[in-house]
Amino acid sequence: MQQENISDSSGKKEYVRTMFNDIAVRYDFLNHFLSLNIDYLWRKNVISILKPYKPKLILDVATGTADLALQATTLNPDKIIGIDISEEMLKIGQKKIFDKNKESVIQLINADSENMPLESAYFDACMVAFGVRNFENLKQGLHEMHRVLKPNGILVVLEFSKPKKFPVKQFYNFYFKNILPILGKLISKNDNAYMYLPESVNQFPDGENFTKILTEIGFNDLKIKKQSFGIASIYIGIK
């Protein structure tokens, strides 16, 4: 599929799966390099938010190479399930889990977050880092997360957002539109992946638009915690 079809949600899932399969081996390096390692801090903040809830059963949606799932092992849960549609991202994740000897805690499943092969009301916590923006059907994916959470279970979503204030807004727009696609293309060797990134961020209903959708789905006590001047946001909701 060509770049111009991204905004058309039909076929987005296959486009996204192929793209992440293509860049999987370089994904971790690119992530840390292009974000100057700030992504690590943002994921750490997700884990800190979960900590007081002492979740025993955790779902990591769109787990990719399992960075967030691995960080969540510090919460001492009984089980973490990571789910993703990209087989190649999961292969890298599986290797990291094996290398860190976390196979008894983390289980990876190759499946679609918009139609999860998981039982209802099972998890204490559900987390997603940089995943929801990629869903073909955002509401369907959020409904699924709501379904698999226990009553009073917590949802934590980390996603890019659009900074609103000068000069971060201007710097961010310039970096995202001009620098990142060129660096991303050179390093990932994929023509579209880092064109897709700014476009998908631009199309994502961030901030209060996103919390409104979470409310519609059935989440309560919604909170937004802006990260790094609003470059990313953490959304918290309770089932």
Ligand SMILES: C[S@@+](CC[C@H](N)C(=O)[O-])C[C@H]1O[C@@H](n2cnc3c(N)ncnc32)[C@H](O)[C@@H]1O
């Ligand atoms: C930007 S990566 C984020 C990976 C990881 N959570 C992280 O923080 O690095 C987005 C991931 O979402 C996955 N993804 C996109 N749509 C999905 C869906 N419908 N179901 C499951 N995974 C999906 C992609 O395959 C990719 O691995």
